[in-house]
Amino acid sequence: MKKYWLLLALIFPLFASGQSRTIAERVDSVMNLMTLEEKIGQMNQYNGDKKATGPISINTDKEGQIKSGMVGSVLNVKTVFNTRKIQELAMQSRLKIPLLFGLDVIHGYRTIFPIPLAESCSWDMALMELAARIAAKEASASGTHWTFAPMVDIARDPRWGRIMEGAGEDTWYGSKVAAARVKGFQGTGLGNSDAVMACAKHFAAYGAAQGGRDYNTVDLSERELHEVYLPPFKAAVDANVATFMNAFNTLNGIPATGSAMLQRVYLKGKWHFGGFVVSDWESIGEMIPHGYAADKKEAALLAIKAGCDMDMQSRSYIDNLAQLVREGKVEENLINDAVRRILTKKFEMGLFDDPFRFCDPEREKSQWNNRENLYVARDVARKSAVLLKNSGNTLPIISKTNKIALIGPLVKSKFDNLGFWNISWPDDSLRIVSLWDGMANRVGKERLLYAKGCNIEGEDESGFEEAVSVARKADIVIVSVGEKFDMSGEGKCRSNLHLPGVQEKLVMELITTGKPVIVMISAGRPLIFNTIAEHAHAILYTWWLGTEAGNAMADILLGDYNPSGKLTVTFPRAEGQIPLNYNHLNTGRPDGEKAISGVNKIYKSNYLDISSLPLYPFGYGLSYTTFKYGELMLNTHKPAGNDTLEVSIDVTNTGQYQGEEIVQLYIRDIVASVARPVKELKGFSKVMLTPGETKRVKFMLSNEDLKFYDSNLNYIWEEGEFQVMVGPNSADLKSDKVVWCRSSAK
Ligand code: NOJ
Numbered sequence: 001m002k003k004y005w006l007l008l009a010l011i012f013p014l015f016a017s018g019q020s021r022t023i024a025e026r027v028d029s030v031m032n033l034m035t036l037e038e039k040i041g042q043m044n045q046y047n048g049d050k051k052a053t054g055p056i057s058i059n060t061d062k063e064g065q066i067k068s069g070m071v072g073s074v075l076n077v078k079t080v081f082n083t084r085k086i087q088e089l090a091m092q093s094r095l096k097i098p099l100l101f102g103l104d105v106i107h108g109y110r111t112i113f114p115i116p117l118a119e120s121c122s123w124d125m126a127l128m129e130l131a132a133r134i135a136a137k138e139a140s141a142s143g144t145h146w147t148f149a150p151m152v153d154i155a156r157d158p159r160w161g162r163i164m165e166g167a168g169e170d171t172w173y174g175s176k177v178a179a180a181r182v183k184g185f186q187g188t189g190l191g192n193s194d195a196v197m198a199c200a201k202h203f204a205a206y207g208a209a210q211g212g213r214d215y216n217t218v219d220l221s222e223r224e225l226h227e228v229y230l231p232p233f234k235a236a237v238d239a240n241v242a243t244f245m246n247a248f249n250t251l252n253g254i255p256a257t258g259s260a261m262l263q264r265v266y267l268k269g270k271w272h273f274g275g276f277v278v279s280d281w282e283s284i285g286e287m288i289p290h291g292y293a294a295d296k297k298e299a300a301l302l303a304i305k306a307g308c309d310m311d312m313q314s315r316s317y318i319d320n321l322a323q324l325v326r327e328g329k330v331e332e333n334l335i336n337d338a339v340r341r342i343l344t345k346k347f348e349m350g351l352f353d354d355p356f357r358f359c360d361p362e363r364e365k366s367q368w369n370n371r372e373n374l375y376v377a378r379d380v381a382r383k384s385a386v387l388l389k390n391s392g393n394t395l396p397i398i399s400k401t402n403k404i405a406l407i408g409p410l411v412k413s414k415f416d417n418l419g420f421w422n423i424s425w426p427d428d429s430l431r432i433v434s435l436w437d438g439m440a441n442r443v444g445k446e447r448l449l450y451a452k453g454c455n456i457e458g459e460d461e462s463g464f465e466e467a468v469s470v471a472r473k474a475d476i477v478i479v480s481v482g483e484k485f486d487m488s489g490e491g492k493c494r495s496n497l498h499l500p501g502v503q504e505k506l507v508m509e510l511i512t513t514g515k516p517v518i519v520m521i522s523a524g525r526p527l528i529f530n531t532i533a534e535h536a537h538a539i540l541y542t543w544w545l546g547t548e549a550g551n552a553m554a555d556i557l558l559g560d561y562n563p564s565g566k567l568t569v570t571f572p573r574a575e576g577q578i579p580l581n582y583n584h585l586n587t588g589r590p591d592g593e594k595a596i597s598g599v600n601k602i603y604k605s606n607y608l609d610i611s612s613l614p615l616y617p618f619g620y621g622l623s624y625t626t627f628k629y630g631e632l633m634l635n636t637h638k639p640a641g642n643d644t645l646e647v648s649i650d651v652t653n654t655g656q657y658q659g660e661e662i663v664q665l666y667i668r669d670i671v672a673s674v675a676r677p678v679k680e681l682k683g684f685s686k687v688m689l690t691p692g693e694t695k696r697v698k699f700m701l702s703n704e705d706l707k708f709y710d711s712n713l714n715y716i717w718e719e720g721e722f723q724v725m726v727g728p729n730s731a732d733l734k735s736d737k738v739v740w741c742r743s744s745a746k
Helices: 003-016 023-031 035-044 060-067 080-090 116-121 123-142 163-167 173-187 224-230 232-237 260-270 296-306 316-326 332-348 361-366 371-384 435-443 464-473 503-511 530-535 549-557
Strands: 044-046 073-075 100-103 199-203 243-246 276-277 384-392 402-407 447-449 476-482 516-524 538-541 627-629 645-653 659-669 680-689 694-701 720-729 732-740
Touching: 023 680, 035 316, 035 332, 060 080, 073 516, 080 100, 100 123, 100 332, 116 123, 116 163, 116 296, 116 371, 123 173, 123 361, 123 371, 173 224, 173 232, 173 680, 199 232, 199 260, 199 503, 224 232, 224 435, 224 447, 243 260, 243 296, 276 332, 296 316, 296 332, 296 694, 316 332, 332 627, 371 549, 371 659, 402 435, 402 464, 435 447, 435 476, 435 549, 464 503, 476 503, 503 530, 516 530, 516 549, 516 680, 627 720, 645 659, 645 680, 645 720, 680 694
Parallel strands: 044 073, 073 100, 199 243, 243 276, 402 447, 402 476, 476 516, 516 538
Antiparallel strands: 384 538, 627 645, 645 694, 659 680, 659 720, 720 732
16 A cells, blocks of 8 residues: 555656646657557557446456556446445556546436437427536536547438437538537536536448448548538537547548548648547447457557557457557557547546545435436427427317327336437436336326337237227327337438337327327437328327426426427438438429428339328427417628628417417529538527517528538538528428529629
8 A cells, every 4th residue: 555655656757747847748758658569558448347237347357458558438337336346456557647438428327308300390499408518517426527429420221220319311400419518518628527528429421321220331422511411510529528429430432530531631730629539339449340340459550550540349459559669560659649539538538646536435426316407308209309280289288188008118117218319327217217107107007097008019900909908998189109229329220210019009009099199209309200290180299208208298288388499300201211311402393392292203213102201300390389480580681701691580479378389491403513402401490489489580690691612511501592591390490582692792
């Protein structure tokens, strides 16, 4: 023990935060002490054991490597108890460089918030920032330094299971969400004890996997890469994100992990990103099956040259980099640059001053079952649900409704509410609020009837009879159907997006009772449910709403909260329509009105057997009240240069309830040197209106909003005619035109 303190006393002055010493100087002072092997150790990250809640088990090989300074970071270790235990191992190493603990805190730590796709349907940046803030507070109080979030991949294919982890299909909107989430995780800055480092992932274009199949090939034009997939990453850099994660996929033939273009030219070059890049799980080693590297040694060579600073789990760096340097194949400068980036973050996090500063049991306790956090989670959940149908004002359920039947495989389900990227705890079944719990909390069990009806999967219809008889005894029927928590998420891609099993059939049986049927759909992606869409009285798409799911659902069903969420992803009618996003090009043969009447015309861009329109468009969502949009007002029809175009519209609440409307602004560049999308979201505004109230909503557009990448990848705007559109969703818009010139003289 005595020896330990003596060593600390000798070494810590070297790292010390003397007032005049900048972090860069302190990093240099550490690097001067490091051997090549110790430097490479900082670039090595190992998996711990996420599930461990008692003492962590880490194998002796890893333990030995941590003690000899051959590990820079460990992932999947949680709680103060466990992180402290492992950090103590690092404190036995020669230089006592603290470990970074990383974890997938995707939408909550102890308090689980709605899945990111759901949250994005709130169109509430402050709320998403707050949810990430709370996740960071809880995680940092429990020993976590670094979250592998936000995922900022644009996703336009609901077959892809990870669509649940992002902010939907729109780049402009996704960029705003990326910045909000980074700010939320990192708070007012690294160095605060409640800030965790964020990680923008997966760089890049992981969401464009062919066929919606995870880890699959991505082949994109440079223009589409720049226009659609890169901007949310740039927004994360601008929001000061601490780290990046590269991606499993190849991009135009090169694995993203080995892409110098992405990591060195764009990220660290043009964008001046000062943080570090971690690989995805074994993605360095996966360059071998990609057919890009012959073995791990070559994979390590390609990855370090490409700018990947830390190796998650594949051991390619720790086993090969030193040799590669000795052979003269890798310049030590590349290693120094990577280590400098990693150590800088460790200094910024304050870990050199106190390696255990995130290991305070009292703070952990204060964030455990924190009531305020749960309250926010309930609010975020209410704001994330999207009301898709409400014929005859079936919802909200009025107080004199006597008996309420709750039917379906998800009514009493608890864990499913957390979605795929949950962080599980032993007492989950006591804490997670199911739909049943939420309703019982509000109206009492006496008024509730229950039948499971069927399982989520499988063909068994034996529960239908009981379900129908329970429905007949009730005044109103709520059916809860959807996906299991692990039917969307990483590696959870599906070719069939219909409601799994016999759930749609169950709903149709219940509809034949003639009772009002409200369908709640919980899922991690847009599902296909055309028959339900036609026949159910009301549909509430809840996604996965987290720990407080049931309370939030009850708030909405019973009218304590008037839903305001709007879809950030298009809902198709059939898998064959995919990809289906609102901001497509017009084609030379646009489908036009025929698609609406359902009679398809041949030699148009459509299908013979189905409408080419979505079931629900991007931006769509209802409220318990109704909103009327007035005429579009423009301050000028001839803006010039960097004029501001003011776009206004009066929105009136014409219904019975106070409600919040998300007013959306789109533009279209009608003729350009590169064909432009039929619509591009450029603004939105949330307005709260009491019944009868009218508010004027104003948007400002500038020539910055007109910019796009031309055929030479220059980011420009061109003068000409533009359509300006405002409305409640991407398919229901008031429109006008302006001519925007370079200068008014013209
Ligand atoms: C693989 C996933 O692609 C990535 O997003 C995640 O952060 C890592 N595994 C670590 O769990």
